[in-house]
Amino acid sequence: MSNQHTDRACASAPSSTRAIGTQLAHLGRRSGEHHGFVNTPIHRGSTVLFKTLDALEGALRVNSRTGPFVYGLMGNPNSRDLETMLATLDGGVGAVAVGSGLAAVSVPLLAYLSAGDHLLMTDSCYGPSRHLTTSMLARMGVETTFYDPRIAGAIDALIRPNTRVVYMESPGSLTFEVQDVPAIARVCRARGVTSMVDNTWATPLHFRPIAHGVDIVIHALTKYQSGNSDILLGGIVARDETHWQRIKETAEVHGHYAHPDDCMQCLRGMRSLEVRLARHASSSIEIARWLEGRSEIARVLHPALSSHPDHAIFTRDFTGSSGLFGCVLKPHAAGREYLRMFLESLRIFGMGFSWGGFESLIVSSDVRSSRVTAPWTDEGHLLRLQVGLEDPRDLISDLAQALDHARATTAARV
Ligand SMILES: Cc1ncc(COP(=O)(O)O)c(C=O)c1O
Structure with missing residues (x-):
């Protein structure tokens, strides 16, 4: 089936010696076996x-x-x-x-x-x-x-x-x-x-x-x-x-x-994994730092931040970050009504499971009942943010308006 199109990228030096972006562009395709078409049918x-x-x-x-x-x-x-x-x-x-x-x-x-x-x-x-x-x-x-x-x-x-x-x-x-x-x-x-x-x-x-x-x-x-x-x-x-x-x-x-x-x-x-991950990472770090400055947040759980307890292991072993991280709401901001108001007021972040896609997501979870050996003692709600490819300034505005709305609405009802 091979024709005049050779798989030059595959035929020379082992691809694992090349930079990651080059490997991502060239691995896993054999144009010479498919009439020269770039992708395998x-x-x-x-x-x-x-x-x-x-x-x-x-x-x-x-x-x-x-x-x-x-x-x-x-x-x-x-x-x-x-x-x-x-x-x-x-x-x-x-x-x-x-x-x-x-x-x-x-x-x-x-x-x-x-x-x-x-x-x-x-x-x-x-x-x-x-x-x-x-x-x-x-x-x-x-x-x-x-x-x-x-x-x-x-x-x-x-x-x-x-x-x-x-x-x-x-x-x-x-x-x-x-x-x-x-x-x-x-x-x-x-x-x-x-x-x-x-x-x-x-x-x-x-x-x-x-x-x-x-x-x-x-x-x-x-x-x-x-x-x-x-x-x-x-x-x-x-x-x-x-x-x-x-x-x-x-x-x-x-x-x-x-x-x-x-x-x-x-x-x-x-x-496109390398370029997407870079954007997920930089936006997530920007948003994590912004959340650290918000009075409603007890702590932010992002391995790439120096405040993370395992940051030293992260910098020793990892070459970069992705876009998924957590944060814990302060107990006073953690009533279910506050949480509901906050999550349901978000206009860009979607509420849903999974992560790694182009769109931003947020979920709340309770790990306290499942932990066996390493108890999770934070009283506030644990949130997980999947930071997508949107502009981080829009994502921050979205979080800010939803936090403000949740505070205003639940305070008004007290
Ligand atoms: C860490 C981790 N591993 C595995 C999976 C399972 O992946 P899938 O949803 O493709 O079954 C998930 C899904 O959320 C995950 O977060």
């Missing part, structure tokens, strides 16, 4: 036809990352392009694309945990990840200990003979504790335990866990990578061949699959 399909019995049987025996396609469930040119991009950016041997970020959480956990095993899970994890451990994994006979996200190397004392996995999420996507991933990964390697981290907040542009010793990296591609709030997708990147085989097999036996249209959409989003 969408390959929808279940069945792949073989001309000979030898070819059919041979396809089953080869590495499904590089060999011939066998069946739609096991991969297609679009998922393979995306997986190539993901693995290269994270410095892993391979990646597996699945249908949602939550599937990218569940597949590696199910790949490594069996009845009688023990899991160490950060107490700051995403709610549905916690729910997976307390529901299905518990039913399967897997015991979970929730550890303090700030435990660092002291996690060593929690490892038991049957501990198979240490799971991290850094920063926690509601409470924003930054974990000492290198210290935890070091312990895991010394003790023969598999380490995993949900790296959705930073993306590989700002934190590369494999370089810090982690075995498996999880991404909800639904967020920044796709960037448009119009698809759900997940990616798992494996440090080495053994981990990759295990993840791939688990995804396949569960029938996980990444739709080619969604893979294409995600790759399209990733081409």
Whole structure:
């Protein structure tokens, strides 16, 4: 199928040696195989036809990352392009694309945990990840200990003979504790335990866990990578061949699959990831600093601010920030009516779950009842802001008018 158009970007030096913007523009496409068209066409399909019995049987025996396609469930040119991009950016041997970020959480956990095993899970994890451990994994006979996200190397004392996995999420996507991933990964390697981290907040542009010793990296591609709030997708990147085989097999036996249209959409989003993230980051820092000056706010939880308790780890390990952060309302401003007035008065920020899209969002959440080891003691409402690509001055005006309105309305009713 190749023609006069060569994949010059792929044929020369390994792309991982190039700057990130160049990699984002050139990885995961093979124009020479598609009549020179820049992007890989969408390959929808279940069945792949073989001309000979030898070819059919041979396809089953080869590495499904590089060999011939066998069946739609096991991969297609679009998922393979995306997986190539993901693995290269994270410095892993391979990646597996699945249908949602939550599937990218569940597949590696199910790949490594069996009845009688023990899991160490950060107490700051995403709610549905916690729910997976307390529901299905518990039913399967897997015991979970929730550890303090700030435990660092002291996690060593929690490892038991049957501990198979240490799971991290850094920063926690509601409470924003930054974990000492290198210290935890070091312990895991010394003790023969598999380490995993949900790296959705930073993306590989700002934190590369494999370089810090982690075995498996999880991404909800639904967020920044796709960037448009119009698809759900997940990616798992494996440090080495053994981990990759295990993840791939688990995804396949569960029938996980990444739709080619969604893979294409995600790759399209990733081409502009560097420039979008820069805007998300600078706007979120500007807004976080502004919120720190507001009398209604008890504290702001943004790892890139020097006021954040884990700022030193953040500056040591991360090369930049994204646009998601939290803040806590002061208790006197925290009545439900005040919260309702504030949220419902916002005109630009939407109220809704997820993040990483072009539009700004805000949600309130209560983590106090779910915490096990690291209690959340703030009395005020915890808010999470996803800062989108709008002009930050408009976003600040929106927050200001809504805070003012909530104060005026609730004060008037007292
Ligand atoms: C940190 C984190 N991981 C995983 C997920 C799951 O992603 P998805 O919504 O694509 O299932 C989310 C979703 O909000 C998340 O915030």
